[in-house]
Structure formats: structure tokens, C-alpha cells
Amino acid sequence: MKLSDLDRFDQAILEVLGIEGRISVTELAGRVGLSKSPVQARLKRLETEGFITGYRATIDPVRLGRERVAFVEVKLHDTREGALAAFNAAVQSIPEIEQCHLIAGAFDYLLKVRTADMARYREVLAADISTLPHVAHTSTFVAMQSVKDATWATG
Structure with missing residues (x-):
């Protein structure tokens, strides 16, 4: 259907x-x-039929101490299928990465990363994101305010 x-x-x-x-x-x-x-x-x-894939609670990340949001552009030095699969698998193990999208453009992935503060973000970037398979370069953009944060609906 x-x-x-x-x-x-x-x-x-x-x-x-x-x-x-x-x-x-x-x-x-x-x-x-x-x-x-x-x-x-x-x-x-x-x-x-797969239109509804599940039900979940929307949790307030600020109450969980994860109010700092950063978007990270990731450029890989290898984009063959094996490299993409290795990156995709490895990114799953980093809890601070809330979203990961493969992008068609000047970089390969866009990550949404949520941490308590910039000090914790720097730790995650250095110890986790930068050491993911095939990462060549990252660029970080820190969100100052969330203006709209909604899940997809049909309307």
C-alpha cells in the first residue's frame, strides 16, 4: 500500500x-x-503495512542534562560501500549522537549531537566522533536555540 x-x-x-x-x-x-x-x-x-512503525515518549533532553546541541559535518576519506557501512555501524555506539544522516553534497554525513555542555562536546568530538572509521575532517555548528523541533506528521 x-x-x-x-x-x-x-x-x-x-x-x-x-x-x-x-x-x-x-x-x-x-x-x-x-x-x-x-x-x-x-x-x-x-x-x-508499516505506516506506523512504533510509539514512543518524547523526553525533555534539558531535564536529562543534554541541552547543548551541535551539528557536525563529517567528511570521510573513503566513501566506498565498505567504508560507509563501517561508519554507519560505528556511529550507533555513540549515545550522544542523536541523529546521523548520509548527505549528498560537499560533506558525507550530518550528525546531530547532544551533550550537557561544550566541554563534554569537545570530549565526544575528540574521543568518539574523530575516531570513527574513515573520518577525514569535521566541522561543528553549535545551535543557539531550537526554533522548531517536531517529528514528521502527515499535515
């Missing part, structure tokens, strides 16, 4: 869940204009 195969009820369900993942099925049914049983069936189908 493709996105174009979803009707307005399926799209409404995804939209609401993208914003409020803990909403009850009864409340969700009321919001999308269906009864509870059809919404339950649609949820099961959307999960089975």
Missing part, C-alpha cells in the same frame, strides 16, 4: 497520532469521525 492509497480517515489518524501518540482509541475515533472498532482495525492495518 502507498500513501496515495490512504483515505482521509487513515490520513487523519496518522496526523493525530503524529502529534498525540498517547491518545486513546476512543478519543482518536471521535477526532477522526469514526467509531472505535473501525479505528482499531485501521490502526492495526497501518501498523502491519
Whole structure:
């Protein structure tokens, strides 16, 4: 099933869940204009078909002592498939790396790194990121403020 195969009820369900993942099925049914049983069936189908891949809590990183955000451009000295696979596997073990994206452009990867402060960021950069397989060069951009930080929704 493709996105174009979803009707307005399926799209409404995804939209609401993208914003409020803990909403009850009864409340969700009321919001999308269906009864509870059809919404339950649609949820099961959307999960089975891979439109809904999971449910999670949104955690406040500041309360966890991880308020400093830095974006790191990473340039590799080797971009053959084996080198990319080695980098991809190694990056998984660094908990401070919140996101890692392979980029088509002047650099190879863009990392979103979250730490308590700049001193901890420097430690992570020196001990972890710079020692990842095939890293040739990094450039860091420190976020001063998060203006919008949202997960993807259908709307």
C-alpha cells in the first residue's frame, strides 16, 4: 500500500497520532469521525503495512542534562560501500549522537549531537566522533536555540 492509497480517515489518524501518540482509541475515533472498532482495525492495518512503525515518549533532553546541541559535518576519506557501512555501524555506539544522516553534497554525513555542555562536546568530538572509521575532517555548528523541533506528521 502507498500513501496515495490512504483515505482521509487513515490520513487523519496518522496526523493525530503524529502529534498525540498517547491518545486513546476512543478519543482518536471521535477526532477522526469514526467509531472505535473501525479505528482499531485501521490502526492495526497501518501498523502491519508499516505506516506506523512504533510509539514512543518524547523526553525533555534539558531535564536529562543534554541541552547543548551541535551539528557536525563529517567528511570521510573513503566513501566506498565498505567504508560507509563501517561508519554507519560505528556511529550507533555513540549515545550522544542523536541523529546521523548520509548527505549528498560537499560533506558525507550530518550528525546531530547532544551533550550537557561544550566541554563534554569537545570530549565526544575528540574521543568518539574523530575516531570513527574513515573520518577525514569535521566541522561543528553549535545551535543557539531550537526554533522548531517536531517529528514528521502527515499535515
